[in-house]
Amino acid sequence: MIQQITSLHHPGVEVFGTLTEAQLRNRLEPSKGIFIAESPKVIDVALRQGLQPLALLCEERHIEGDARDIISRCDDIPVYTGSRQLLAELTGYTLTRGVLCAMRRPQPPTVEAVCRDARRVVVIDGVVDSTNIGAIFRSAAALGMDAVLLTPTSCDPLNRRSVRVSMGSVFLIPWAWVDGPITPTLGALGFKTAAMALTDQSISLDDPVLLHQDRLAFIMGTEGDGLAHNVISEADYTVRIPMHHGVDSLNVAAASAVAFWQLRAQRTEE
Numbered sequence: 001m002i003q004q005i006t007s008l009h010h011p012g013v014e015v016f017g018t019l020t021e022a023q024l025r026n027r028l029e030p031s032k033g034i035f036i037a038e039s040p041k042v043i044d045v046a047l048r049q050g051l052q053p054l055a056l057l058c059e060e061r062h063i064e065g066d067a068r069d070i071i072s073r074c075d076d077i078p079v080y081t082g083s084r085q086l087l088a089e090l091t092g093y094t095l096t097r098g099v100l101c102a103m104r105r106p107q108p109p110t111v112e113a114v115c116r117d118a119r120r121v122v123v124i125d126g127v128v129d130s131t132n133i134g135a136i137f138r139s140a141a142a143l144g145m146d147a148v149l150l151t152p153t154s155c156d157p158l159n160r161r162s163v164r165v166s167m168g169s170v171f172l173i174p175w176a177w178v179d180g181p182i183t184p185t186l187g188a189l190g191f192k193t194a195a196m197a198l199t200d201q202s203i204s205l206d207d208p209v210l211l212h213q214d215r216l217a218f219i220m221g222t223e224g225d226g227l228a229h230n231v232i233s234e235a236d237y238t239v240r241i242p243m244h245h246g247v248d249s250l251n252v253a254a255a256s257a258v259a260f261w262q263l264r265a266q267r268t269e270e
Helices: 021-025 040-048 068-073 084-091 111-115 130-142 160-165 182-188 229-234 252-269
Strands: 002-004 034-038 053-059 079-082 099-104 120-124 147-150 175-177 192-196 216-220 237-240
Touching: 021 034, 034 040, 034 160, 040 053, 040 068, 040 099, 053 068, 053 084, 079 084, 111 147, 111 175, 120 130, 120 182, 120 252, 130 147, 130 160, 130 252, 182 192, 182 229, 192 229, 216 252
Parallel strands: 002 079, 053 079, 120 147, 120 216, 147 175, 192 216, 192 237
Antiparallel strands: 034 099, 053 099
């Protein structure tokens, strides 16, 4: 049902404007949590994965354009529309491709569930930049990772920007929150752990000892300080990507893509 809005206080649009990410996530009642998907392509991926749409916000010019197919698949929910200027004022940013969709947050699975049949997983430890989270998920899905685990200190993968940067990959690859020590948890599930860090004990990413592990989890650290010393010391291996021209490291998103490709290439050859 299309509803024309002329005010920032139109009933129902607060989910797109005044609610914070924390309020959308609804930590007190997770079953009622909401996230925002942005752009028709991302919304399409979410719908194909069975996520539940609750409301759409769409610029007038996209109703019969980019958003037409999305609207036709969500015909039992409100579709709020207005001018580009009004919607930008409501949300605080210019909409990507002019469409937002409020969706019900799925219930997160357990670590055991997402790792049950996995051979290669990535652990995101303390990465707080939503763009990096989205980029890591996109690479993980594209380059053959089986699952993603995140520590509670990491950015929410269903943050609007993370979802958009991932191009919907956060809906394609299983992921879960991991509480407690990383290495013991994964070790109990049969994984060897490899901490991405620069130390005197680091081995190269293409070391055969890594390439021939049956179940391997790569741990990626925060953008500034990297991994904590205890995480590095508890890991089975400490791993570096060989560098040239005096460059000491890569951005965490770029480093993860290199690591994923190296693992994916080995699995393809096996």
